[in-house]
Amino acid sequence: MLAAAALLTTTALTGIGFGASPAHAEDEIRIGVIYPLTGAAASTGVELKAAAELAAAIVNKEIPAPPGLVAGIGLPHLNGAKIKLIFGDHQGNPQVGATEAERLITSEKVVALTGAYFSNVTATASQVAERYGVPFLNGESSSASLTQRKFKWFFRTTPHDDLFVGNFFTFLGDMEKKTGDKLRSVALFNENTLWGNETTKLQVKLAEEQKFTIAEKILYPAKTTQMTSEVQRIKAAAPAVIMQSSYLGDAILSMKTYKELGFSPKMLLANDAGFNDSEFLKTMGKDGEFVISREVWALDQAERNPLIKQVNDLMHQRTGVNFNGNSARAFTGIAVLADALDRAGSTKPDAIREALQKTDIPASGLIMPWKGVKFDANGQNELGQGIIVQVQGGQYVTVWPFDVATKPVVYPMPAWDGR
Template sequence: MKRVKRLISLGLSLTFALSLVGCGNGADTSDANAQDTPSTGGNVVKIGSLWPLTGGSATIGQQHADGAEAAIKEINANGGIKSMDGAQIELVVADTQTAADQASVACERLITDDDVSLIIGAYNSTCCISASEVAQKYSIPFISQGGVATDVTERGYDYVYRINNTATFDVQEMIVALDEVCKEYNLDTLTYALIYENTDWGSDNARIWKELADERGWTCVLDEPVTNGQADMTSQVLKIKESGADVCNVSFYTDDAIVFANAMYANQVDLPYGIWSVGGGWQDSAFYESVSPEVYEYTFVQEDWDMSGVQNKEWIKEVAQQCKDTYGYEMSSFFAQGWTAAYVAYYALESAGTTDAEALRDAIANLNIQNSDEERALLSGYSAIVFDEKGQNTFGGGPTGGTIVQYQNSEPVALYPAEHSSGGTAVLPIPAFSER
């Protein structure tokens, strides 16, 4: 069930029970600046939670919203905002409808109608860009999570911050993994095809891939932008087949990813070194529920988190189990991103001790959240969250920021980098369809 534009009262009574730890990060614990916002719950601070809950990215947006909800439940159960006399946090959840213009409208309503103190969101790059423009206009802090387009933090805005990686980091992770493939299989060069949705996200990914690939002497044999929402991509995948590419780099959201993958399978397009997806639809459980396993077998996917965390940290294992029990799906990078965004918002409020927008902006700018066994904010696995002068988390990615997996026997096997590997090996060259 999609929960659109709802107000979630998050009190001390929980259905999502987790072991709790004290709030760290050196926050001021005085109550001198406690806000007495009118609400049925007493001291309450509102945070806008802005995600695509309908449209092409709906299942992805819902996972972000679930992660944020789960984190806020834990924070409230642990005493709320201690520097504001234990104020509880309420999430006001709004829907971008997976559309940039609707993201702007929803963001403005959160600010003018719902009186939120700051906003987290909004996954799609175009939505992050448009919504954050509104937040900047109203001088309300906007913590971007999900959108990787360069422009999110390149416009000189002082109320906009991004936790996650940029498109450059995403592509670097795949290119560095392919460097390892080239070494292992004694490949002097590669030929590659680019196919991508033609908004900021896909176009950025393709541009950066081409720049890094050209530095290595690889040859581009196809550069194919695609308009979102096509019902059939047979003509595009036949171009890939005719190109003779070794590798295909893909950037599509869920609906388009389904259409593309089915077309690749239907036309038996063989790529000896695989499809390499920049996350997007291939990170969405709805994709895997909609296509047959043979459609995505051997595909490489760039995941925006450290997938080894579930195995390596007991508290992450607990959260993963609670995600499964409460929301009915395996914890994903999207759930982790929503959780982390909510915790960053909480830390900013705890540090500022007030809902004053300028004080919150400065508090976000000065956050220094380090990953440790005790720190529960970094479910996404980043080594730290420290923002630079442009508002970009300087630890938001890079060649070791995420995980490259290959689907083998319908399951993701973590391969690159070595720090995130589950100990498996890549299946390469990939068997032709006629040999499977």
């Protein structure tokens, strides 16, 4: 995947610049997109890039759009202009992300930015956008603090970790009622960047409020190469549930270490990210079964929203892989930004920002199982929702909320020697 990521460089094309007047026919509207295209998370970045490019192709009417999809309207109020995605590679490094944001704004003359998947990179890149007065639409980063900074130019479509972590504890309570089993003993196992640290604080707070016991709490170094001592500590604490926040490499390493040490809790609750990356199941195969994760998207929800399957089919035709929660959010971010550009009828920053503030997209126009997209005063989408999925038979299936579940939860997670 690193080789593939290396091919993802873009050539700067002449287009309208930052602060330009309304677009003329056939103009290119340049949008900066910052993802990890090389480094440990390159495979994730490749999928995010492909999803963004699919959204752009639909907006530009290069491929037919399923009826009702918000991106399918194109840019009629910009006289047939096309969006051009200009990519930046942050390599998983917050400082590189900030540098790429500045390059895209000052050299590539983009009218808006999107990205950056890693919450700590989104934090630095959006600070640059804020300084320059350029709209930044974030589709994938979930650290709650990102929309608590009182920024003027930052908007986020995905729900954040306050909601996701709250869903974890609600789900555990519902499982206790359903099974009659006690799931009050929890281990926290999170990477130590902005995302993992903030998640841990939320988990500690809610565990205390809802009378769960934290049997062990470990913040491990991001991009670690071994987890033996950490997993031994968790195994000794014997929690009923692990709540884990890991990017791809760490998620795979932890599962391999769990198996090596023969550790299998009743439930592993993953905080999306690496556990839902397409490479996770490609690498783990059957050893990735029964992981439970929070999510914002699942293919099996197409029974309730036909757009999910229709757009996923387009993604699969182009890339050979299905959407996952990460890439579906990247697609949605570009679609929402394009909707705002069209309503703005201009590439001026103030006009785009005003259009984003007035966004009101119904659920019927999205591929996400949300109530829609509408931003509050802090730029946070008020209408996003979370679901919980479990790996069953090599697929991520919805298991909670129970009223939208397509499969029952497999519980407890089978021991390694009983699979």
